[in-house]
Amino acid sequence: MSTIAVDAMGGDSAPKEIVKGAILAKESGVNVILSGDKALIDNYLDGINIPVIDYPEVISMEDNPARAIRTKKNASILGALNLVKENKADGVFSAGATGGTLVGSISVLGKIRGVLRPAIAAVLPGLDGDTILLDSGSSLDVKPKILLQYAAMGSKLAEILFENDNPKIGLLNNGEEESKGRDLEKSTYKLLKSSNLNFVGNVEGRDFANSKADVFVTDGFTGNIVLKTMEGTAKLQNNLLSNSLKNKLFKPLLIPVKNAMKPAKEKLDPDKTNASYLLGVSGLVTIGHGSSSAEAVKNGILYTHRSAEKGFINKFSNTISEL
Amino acid sequence: MSTIAVDAMGGDSAPKEIVKGAILAKESGVNVILSGDKALIDNYLDGINIPVIDYPEVISMEDNPARAIRTKKNASILGALNLVKENKADGVFSAGATGGTLVGSISVLGKIRGVLRPAIAAVLPGLDGDTILLDSGSSLDVKPKILLQYAAMGSKLAEILFENDNPKIGLLNNGEEESKGRDLEKSTYKLLKSSNLNFVGNVEGRDFANSKADVFVTDGFTGNIVLKTMEGTAKLQNNLLSNSLKNKLFKPLLIPVKNAMKPAKEKLDPDKTNASYLLGVSGLVTIGHGSSSAEAVKNGILYTHRSAEKGFINKFSNTISEL
Numbered sequence: 001m002s003t004i005a006v007d008a009m010g011g012d013s014a015p016k017e018i019v020k021g022a023i024l025a026k027e028s029g030v031n032v033i034l035s036g037d038k039a040l041i042d043n044y045l046d047g048i049n050i051p052v053i054d055y056p057e058v059i060s061m062e063d064n065p066a067r068a069i070r071t072k073k074n075a076s077i078l079g080a081l082n083l084v085k086e087n088k089a090d091g092v093f094s095a096g097a098t099g100g101t102l103v104g105s106i107s108v109l110g111k112i113r114g115v116l117r118p119a120i121a122a123v124l125p126g127l128d129g130d131t132i133l134l135d136s137g138s139s140l141d142v143k144p145k146i147l148l149q150y151a152a153m154g155s156k157l158a159e160i161l162f163e164n165d166n167p168k169i170g171l172l173n174n175g176e177e178e179s180k181g182r183d184l185e186k187s188t189y190k191l192l193k194s195s196n197l198n199f200v201g202n203v204e205g206r207d208f209a210n211s212k213a214d215v216f217v218t219d220g221f222t223g224n225i226v227l228k229t230m231e232g233t234a235k236l237q238n239n240l241l242s243n244s245l246k247n248k249l250f251k252p253l254l255i256p257v258k259n260a261m262k263p264a265k266e267k268l269d270p271d272k273t274n275a276s277y278l279l280g281v282s283g284l285v286t287i288g289h290g291s292s293s294a295e296a297v298k299n300g301i302l303y304t305h306r307s308a309e310k311g312f313i314n315k316f317s318n319t320i321s322e323l
Numbered sequence: 324m325s326t327i328a329v330d331a332m333g334g335d336s337a338p339k340e341i342v343k344g345a346i347l348a349k350e351s352g353v354n355v356i357l358s359g360d361k362a363l364i365d366n367y368l369d370g371i372n373i374p375v376i377d378y379p380e381v382i383s384m385e386d387n388p389a390r391a392i393r394t395k396k397n398a399s400i401l402g403a404l405n406l407v408k409e410n411k412a413d414g415v416f417s418a419g420a421t422g423g424t425l426v427g428s429i430s431v432l433g434k435i436r437g438v439l440r441p442a443i444a445a446v447l448p449g450l451d452g453d454t455i456l457l458d459s460g461s462s463l464d465v466k467p468k469i470l471l472q473y474a475a476m477g478s479k480l481a482e483i484l485f486e487n488d489n490p491k492i493g494l495l496n497n498g499e500e501e502s503k504g505r506d507l508e509k510s511t512y513k514l515l516k517s518s519n520l521n522f523v524g525n526v527e528g529r530d531f532a533n534s535k536a537d538v539f540v541t542d543g544f545t546g547n548i549v550l551k552t553m554e555g556t557a558k559l560q561n562n563l564l565s566n567s568l569k570n571k572l573f574k575p576l577l578i579p580v581k582n583a584m585k586p587a588k589e590k591l592d593p594d595k596t597n598a599s600y601l602l603g604v605s606g607l608v609t610i611g612h613g614s615s616s617a618e619a620v621k622n623g624i625l626y627t628h629r630s631a632e633k634g635f636i637n638k639f640s641n642t643i644s645e646l
Contacts, residue, residue: 061500127562137497140505174460174547177384182463182544205551209558221505222548224497225541228528229549233556233591235532239450240587241564248583257580260571264563268556 001031002090002308004301005083008036009058009076010096012291018095019044021297026050028298030305033089035079055079058096061290065099069107077101081108084283090308091284093275093300095292101278101285102138109283112317117142118280119150120220120287121157122227124208125267131208132158133172133216136223136276144187147171147217148195153279154215155197160315162214170203170213172222177202184219192217205229234268275300277307284313324354325631327624328412331359332381332399333419335614341418342367344620349373351621353628356412358402378402381419384613388422392430400424404431407606413631414607416598416623418615424601424608425461432606435640440465441603442473443543443610444480445550447531448590454531455481456495456539459546459599467510470494470540471518476602477538478520483638485537493526493536495545500525507542515540528552557591598623600630607636 006022008015015036022032023045034041037056045052057072059065068075077100083089085108094101102118111118121134134154139146151169158167171188173181178189180202192199203213205226218226241261245254266272270289278285284307288300307313329345331338338359345355349371357364360379368375380395382388391398400423406412408431417424425441434441444457457477462469474492481490494511496504501512503525515522526536528549541549564584568577589595593612601608607630611623630636 061498062502125559125563127559140497172548174463174544175384179385204555205548205553206555206558208552208555209562218548221497222545225495225528225545225549226552229531229552230528230556232527232529232531233553234560235529236448236450237557237560237587237591239532240448240590241584244585244587245580245583248586249580253576253580257568257572257576260568261564262567263571264560264567267563268560 002305003031003033003088004304004308005033005035005080005089005092006297006301007077007080007092007094007096007101008034008041010094010101011288011297013293014095015041016044017292017294018297020294021292021301022050023048024294024298025301025305028302030301032301033083035083036076053079053083059100059104061097063097063100065097065103068100069103075100075104077104078108081105081283081285085109091286091304091313093286093288093297093304095288095290095297095300097290098137098287101287105278105281105283105285109281109285112280112282115153115280116149117146118278119153120223120276121154121279122223122276123161124230126211127209128211129162131214131216132161133218133223133226134279135218135220136227137220138278140219140221142184142219144184144191147184147188147219148191151192151195151197151199151215151217154217156316157277157279158214160312164214166198167214168200168212169197169215169217170200170207172216172218172226173202173204175202176204230268231270238265271296272299275303279316282317284308325413325628326354326356326411327627327631328356328358328403328406328415329624330400330403330415330417330419330424331357331364331375333417333424334611334620336616337418338364339367340615340617341620343617344615344624345373346371347617347621348624348628351625353624355624356406358406359399376402376406382423382427384420386420386423388420388426391423392426398423398427400427401431404428404606404608408432414609414627414636416609416611416620416627418611418613418620418623420613421460421610424610428601428604428606428608432604432608435603435605438476438603439472440469441601442476443546443599444477444602445546445599446484447553449534450532451534452485454537454539455484456541456546456549457602458541458543459550460543461601463542463544465507465542467507467514470507470511470542471514474515474518474520474522474538474540477540479639480600480602481537483635487537489521490537491523491535492520492538492540493523493530495539495541495549496525496527498525499527553591554593561588594619595622598626602639605640607631
């Protein structure tokens with residue numbers, strides 16, 4: 001039975017929503033340890049028995065991550081990562097500042113041998129199965145060699161998560177043709193073409209709706225924008241649909257129709273599917289939205305727990321170090 | 324009564340779908356002139372009386388736009404643009420290669436005085452009114468000064484289209500904080516902050532679902548990815564919803580429910596809302612999806628026609644040359 005260390009101070013509504021989410025996860029049968037400001041956390045725990053380690057400092061979105069990791073030795077994310085390093089936990093979940101989690105993970109756990117830069121891999125819903133988008137926000141400026149390695153890491157992740165021996169790798173670009181893109185995409189295209197990955201060529205934003213690729217590779221700036229645009233579009237469409245149904249549908253039908261739509265809506269709801277993998281560091285680290293609600297935190301912790309139970313990080317580390 | 328010149332050879336299914344769309348637009352009461360391979364077009368016109376000018380060459384996605392504009396003097400897009408230059412048409416609609424339309428427009432119509440680079444402005448649906456995204460694909464690599472000018476052009480466009488005296492300008496970024504983004508966004512933020520535009524700060528992909536900004540400013544690579552991601556996400560969610568309703572809803576309800584959902588679905592359907600403005604050139608030029616169906620072409624032509632009727636380009640040129 002694995003244990004998940006949770007960064008209780010990370011997130012827009014931390015520690016309140018994080019602690020509430022941890023309680024929900026514990027009620028679902030997961031062992032949780034909270035890292036953060038013990039006095040504050042104890043208030044929210046309200047007597048519920050979840051271990052807390054006292055790391056009261058917070059790394060915020062405004063902090064310079066590298067400087068914060070050096071100077072805030074009692075930062076909550078560092079406490080959580082230390083638990084994994086000391087084998088007291090099997091994975092970390094954080095909804096805190098991504099930069100802090102990234103730099104902290106490299107500093108405490110180290111990178112897997114051969115990895116140039118870790119990447120954040122988001123698992124996105126698809127029609128015929130999930131897809132992976134990486135990097136979804138760790139490095140804003142990258143070189144073609146780094147994108148090639150992201151592709152390799154994404155391929156391994158798809159193998160493990162989707163049990164797919166030969167995942168299709170697509171390069172996110174502004175058109176399908178080989179000539180498309182900035183210098184970054186043009187050079188990366190060549191590298192991918194001559195690699196031993198199952199490269200299917202350039203893919204576009206609209207290909208998230210089909211099965212053209214299992215893994216979408218891009219830089220962290222574009223990936224972050226894509227992820228949030230998906231969230232925004234899904235929300236916009238839901239609101240438009242809601243208004244449309246209210247105006248056009250016989251009122252007593254509204255509730256059964258909304259219930260029937262629920263499974264689909266939840267697939268694109270970040271509160272239900274929250275958590276991305278930080279790939280390339282020597283340990284299981286997952287990252288949730290900054291705006292995570294208690295439910296999102298619960299789902300993120302459960303997701304991390306399932307990955308730990310499947311021996312995710314061992315499988316990933318063993319194969320990726322052969323890069 | 325204004326006349327729209329249509330690039331009949333531009334688009335994945337040209338000239339067939341373009342000609343069919345032009346016929347539909349004519350049936351809706353718009354004067355259309357087609358530019359393209361006359362013999363081919365006449366086949367599809369099937370006796371319907373739409374004037375055709377014979378410009379049989381095609382600029383494709385694979386062409387280098389600058390070279391193609393120099394060497395293919397009989398390219399269909401050039402014929403359409405010439406009609407506007409010679410005051411025989413009031414606007415151009417093209418679903419052809421964006422690069423060709425961009426370079427052709429600069430070459431035939433010229434840039435508005437003071438404009439560094441034209442931008443493609445897409446008009447997107449919102450919950451409380453539409454929003455503008457620019458650049459959505461004309462320049463992949465830009466400098467902060469260019470993004471500042473895009474913001475000014477977007478602001479003028481919002482003034483005209485939305486009759487909003489003080490449109491809110493947002494810089495698309497990977498977070499709200501001033502410190503976020505690549506060097507491009509950090510420098511542009513400073514320029515926007517000290518401009519006389521109504522700059523509301525950084526905005527994120529998820530803000531497409533709210534009214535945080537009327538104009539979203541970004542480079543053409545990111546803008547193109549955003550546009551197609553919106554398309555892909557809307558389609559994915561529609562398909563997920565469709566499956567969910569089929570599984571969960573009492574069958575006889577499916578048709579009324581789908582009908583009630585239709586107005587909302589159409590708002591995010593590129594075939595219904597097809598056409599973006601090419602801003603910064605001395606003439607009304609709109610750009611449709613490469614994959615435009617006949618219906619999309621019809622809607623694009625009608626859209627261009629309405630803009631021409633409103634005196635769009637005069638209003639825009641007069642104010643933008645004060646930049």
